[in-house]
Amino acid sequence: MGDMLIRGINPELKRRLEESARLNKRSLSEEAVVLMQKGFATQFASAEKAGDRLYSLVGDDRFTNDEIQEIARSRSEADRGPPDFR
Numbered sequence: 001m002g003d004m005l006i007r008g009i010n011p012e013l014k015r016r017l018e019e020s021a022r023l024n025k026r027s028l029s030e031e032a033v034v035l036m037q038k039g040f041a042t043q044f045a046s047a048e049k050a051g052d053r054l055y056s057l058v059g060d061d062r063f064t065n066d067e068i069q070e071i072a073r074s075r076s077e078a079d080r081g082p083p084d085f086r
Contacts, residue, residue, distance in 0.1 A: 006032075 009017075021031035063071070 017031060017035070018028060020035070021028050024031060024034075026034065
């Protein structure tokens with residue numbers, strides 16, 4: 001594994017990192033690596049397009065002709081009123 005030196009860290013940021021490491025029972029270096037991994041995972045997950053995410057969930061599933069016809073029929077129907085939850 002490679003090493004990295006990070007200079008110019010704000011004292012408050014360092015204190016928060018130390019506190020997080022202590023709470024998670026990790027070394028300062030281990031905590032920094034975990035937080036960077038989480039940050040990158042979040043960054044790249046949010047960059048994913050919605051269509052790509054949906055496709056990853058449903059894969060190659062397709063509507064049948066009957067389902068497509070039912071959807072087309074439902075588009076011409078009047079909207080239903082909201083349910084009464086009383």
